[in-house]
Amino acid sequence: MKLYISRLILGTLFLFTQFIFAQDLSKNQFKVKGNCEMCKTRIEGAAKKAGAKTAVYSIDLQTLTLEPGDQASADEILKKVAEAGHDNEKYKAPNETYEGLPGCCHYDRDLQPAATEVHEHHTHKKENEFYVKGNCISCKTRIEKAAKEAGANSADWNAETQTVTLNFDSSKTSSDKILKKIADVGHDNEKYKAADDVYKNLPGCCLYDRDSAFSEVNPSVHHEEGTKHEEQQTPPNAESHSQHEKKIDGVVVTGSKAATSLNKKEAGLVFNIDKKELLKAACCNLSESFETNATVDVSFSNAVTGTKQLKMLGLDQKYTSLTKEQLPEIRGLASAYGLNFIPGRWIESIQLTKGGSTVTNGYESITGQINTELLKNAKTPETSLNLFSDFNGRAEANITSVAPINDKWSQTFLLHGNGTFGNTDMNHDGFLDRPKGTQINAAYLLNYNDLEKSGFGSHFGINFIRDERTAGQIGFDKKLAQDKQPAYGVGIDISRFQVWNKTGYVFQGKPYQSIGWMNQYVYHQQDSFFGLRNYNGKQHTYYSNLIFESIIGNTNHKYKAGASFLYDGYEETYLTDNIKRNEIVPGIFAEYTLTGLKYTLVAGTRVDFHNLAGTQFTPRLNFKYDFTPQTILRLSAGRGFRTANVFAESQQYFASNRAVTIIPNGGDIYGLKPEIAWNYGASLQQEFKLFGRKSSIIADFFRTDFQDQVLVDLDKSPQQLTFYNLDGKSFANSFQTQWDFTPFKNFDVRLAYKYYDVQADYIGGRREVPFMAKHRGFVNLAYATNKNDKGGFWSFDTTLNWVGKQRLPDTSSNPAEFQLPAYSNSYAVLNAQISRNFNKKIRAYVGGENLTSYYQKNAIVDFRNPFGNYFDGGMVYAPIMKANFYVGLDVTF
Known part of the structure; x- marks a missing residue:
């Protein structure tokens, strides 16, 4: 009996492996815009509905890997993906369809490839850079939109450095007003802390860690424009935390990661x-x-x-x-x-x-x-x-x-x-x-x-x-x-x-x-x-x-x-x-x-x-x-x-x-x-x-x-x-x-x-x-x-x-x-x-x-x-x- 079971298991695994390796590995890959798991489901669903045999979307790489079916070409599939609301390298989604997507799915339509590159942490930020909390592309869209509504000519938020670079006319607005507006939409920054109820209503993917240091430089205090930050941020226990530092006019900002942490992504x-x-x-x-x-x-x-x-x-x-x-x-x-x-x-x-x-x-x-x-x-x-x-x-x-x-x-x-x-x-x-x-x-x-x-x-x-x-x-x-x-x-x-x-x-x-x-x-x-x-x-x-x-x-x-x-x-x-x-x-x-x-x-x-x-x-x-x-x-x-x-x-x-x-x-x-x-x-x-x-x-x-x-x-x-x-x-x-x-x-x-x-x-x-x-x-x-x-x-x-x-x-x-x-x-x-x-x-x-x-x-x-x-x-x-x-x-x- 044991020998029979062993052979059955071996045979099943052998057939399974043969099936996997027998698949055609020469599939096509295309650039497609998306943010989250909902985007992933929508993109893959639209592709398969359009006739793709298989469709795999990578959020991290912003790529859709396709195996077109007999009745549909890659071009036709990408057109259907765009009609579902997702810009790609061949077709742009209709504006009304894009606007109708859930908030967490609003990817950045103007994002240039250079802006997605990973940069090292800056030791010193530039004069027009300000620290703003966020997690993902949805956060980026929300932050930059709020900045422009407050009068900024342009705004570029970087998730890696947690900074927003602002370009504005100081005769019409100020960095203080822009950062206050950014806090009003839910994002802590070096001058203002977002209201708790606004933060809690952000999509789950946008719930950043509010405990890292630069949100505490001036917690929940509204500064007048031009106020100088003199409080020094205390570093966490350096022997129990991994750290990276930034400086704001003499303010030491320390982001930290617990030295012993429970991996929230692991099933075990x-x-x-x-x-x-x-x-x-x-x-x-x-x-x-x-x-x-x-x-x-x-x-x-x-x-x-x-x-x-x-x-x-x-x-x-x-x-x-x-x-x-x-x-x-x-x-x-x-x-x-x-x-x-x-x-x-x-x-x-x-x-x-x-x-x-x-x-x-x-x-x-x-x-x-x-x-x-x-x-x-x-x-x-x-x-x-x-x-x-x-x-x-x-x-x-x-x-x-x-x-x-x-x-x-x-x-x-x-x-x-x-x-x-x-x-x-x-x-x-x-x-x-x-x-x-x-x-x-x-x-x-x-x-x-x-x-x-x-x-x-x-x-x-x-x-x-x-x-x-x-x-x-x-x-x-x-x-x-x-x-x-x-x-x-x-x-x-x-x-x-x-x-x-x-x-x-x-x-x-x-x-x-x-x-x-x-x-x-x-x-x-x-x-x-x-x-x-x-x-x-x-x-x-x-x-x-x-x-x-x-x-x-x-x-x-x-x-x-x-x-x-x-x-x-x-x-x-x-x-x-x-x-x-x-x-x-x-x-x-x-x-x-x-x-x-x-x-x-x-x-x-x-x-x-x-x-x-x-x-x-x-x-x-x-x-x-x-x-x-x-x-x-x-x-x-x-x-x-x-x-x-x-x-x-x-x-x-x-x-x-x-x-x-x-x-x-x-x-x-x-x-x-x-x-x-x-x-x-x-x-x-x-x-x-x-x-x-x-x-x-x-x-x-x-x-x-x-x-x-x-x-x-x-x-x-x-x-x-x-x-x-x-x-x-x-x-x-x-x-x-x-x-x-x-x-x-x-x-x-x-x-x-x-x-x-x-x-x-x-x-x-x-x-x-x-x-x-x-x-x-x-x-x-x-x-x-x-x-x-x-x-x-x-x-x-x-x-x-x-x-x-x-x-x-x-x-x-x-x-x-x-x-x-x-x-x-x-x-x-x-x-x-x-x-x-x-x-x-x-x-x-x-x-x-x-x-x-x-x-x-x-x-x-x-x-x-x-x-x-x-x-x-x-x-x-x-x-x-x-x-x-x-x-x-x-x-x-």
Whole structure:
């Protein structure tokens, strides 16, 4: 039956692909004027009614791509399009028809091609330029019409620079009168603010952001002509906002974009984290990149190796797809320490998706996806140096250089080095609270971009990492043989090499149609020991993904289709056992996107033919509905599967004397079956005004149900680590609400509360999954001072995480002195940072982590006898270090 279904799916997808590629690609393209989705519908409808086989209108390019039918020529079709109200390169619409179009469809009939070109932001505006808010062509028409009605001879509004250029006779009118008239029709400007009721009655496409800075230079104040603007606009927190600046007679105008923002266009719940957000804390690597983010939970997983792990939607990191440049990154043997291999200063942006992600990125995502983009975009050469040191012997240095080679090629050099040299033992148990060692990490990126002319673009990357760590008791000497060591030690040596390429082509004349091919090879080797326990592993991975994207009829109906291939070659040695396996996974996928005026639906499915786990069917669905532009509902559902790497993913428990036991269940990977889970989610986003400023609340609920799971049982015995397949139910309920608001200029507040209910049917019965607090609270505050004449300013950031009690593994069979309570205490961790930007080139910062100094005093069970039966360094639920302070310096050349 499974074979029949697989063949049926393959056949259907094959026929579908044949149908798509069999279409005639030699269609005609014509210039046609239009503004919005209503224009698009009208133009395509008129073309098809006139006899076109297909008609696709691009609002951005102002082009209509036609495939004329047998009974109609392109000339006849364009004539009908003009009769429907849309000027084109052959026919002009009748005036009465144009005037009868809805207001949002009134395109600019006099627009010259040069006026549509994209310009860079101007640092200084000209004397006859004034800042006016707007969004689209409809705004342009309305602004220019109002200006002319107020006496301007001519007016040209530029959406990119948000300026209107006026030509008027000062003896007949004034700029003040013209700007007042522009405000009267709904557009904030540097002198006048539009009435709220007028603004709210603008078409939805015209509702610009009223919170950006130049509308607040003189909010709701009517100035007499000639009044001088002397108030200086305060910049938003420059470390949490991307900015561009303009100057008005000494007035600094700053437009800003939130450093962490929810993508309102995506059907899924996708957060975009800007690199500015990462500067708000000591972001030395990816594991520390989410300190100011409420969605991801970061925790220590081991009291000996000092590693950190991420959790999302109440489940461990392994259930989240962690990618770099949209390529698989932290998985397999890299699961335990891979977060340390992406330096924070290398990161350009992070995209965080809650719930099932797109099927084009693979089948492993269950709770979501975290994708990291590296630095690779710069219009001018830029080299930066970052130096960091804390007060406990940790030092880091980063050098990043991004530079264009010519108008098509650019390159990026990335170099990172870190070292931990001090013996840190804050709880006085004789064990290092974090390992000592060094890391060298280097990468080179080469980018080619000729999409506008030839349609081609390509990205190449290569990365090498060498990481060596030593942990354990302070007296441990790594140079001595293990069997001659009087002290307990841990050694971890990792070498990693990867090379990747992404190449894409956009079909000429068809901006909606493209093909992309991604390839990556990874070699990862780890040699490690934990006391007398050895664990070594090698991994070879090759990944390839081919994606074709186009439309069906028009851009309201988009689709992606493609094929992927994954090869994982593993060789592991644990104690005396040598375990080898090769996983070979070809797959195919298809995804359809339907876009309406208020909704977006993304439905996708993929079929993967795993040589060890069998054929796997992975459907996913995301739906977004905009009740209003400020009220958005999202729904999602999907399936994911993965193969468990039980040794690599459980290394936090190797620093103990637990015996590892695997109870086989007929599977081909460690005798275990693959993990399969369904994830369902719903979220509601609401934006509103508070204190006259933009505020937003988002609440979401996700549930994950495991169809099969590899359980890690720590309760069966304190002396055992047991793996087996689920027999019963396992689920995770996650609820989160987050509120972002700005009580006054430059002061941003983020509040969040999270509730988790995570349970599973273990051999001993249903229990809460350990080390997962049911209740969590989060507060982040960010403030920046005004910029001075040199662009310098202060910024202050602080984050408070409150973690409720957590269930701890059962240790009741241990002697009383080695028993842990059933539940941990709740605790709070406070981090803070103060930074000083002296100008655009130099920044210094100082901060502190865990300023509450709460730490787990009994982090290691029976630490006095590390070779005894009760020794366990994996029972960690809280920080193991007290307050730690750091300083840093950023210099840009």
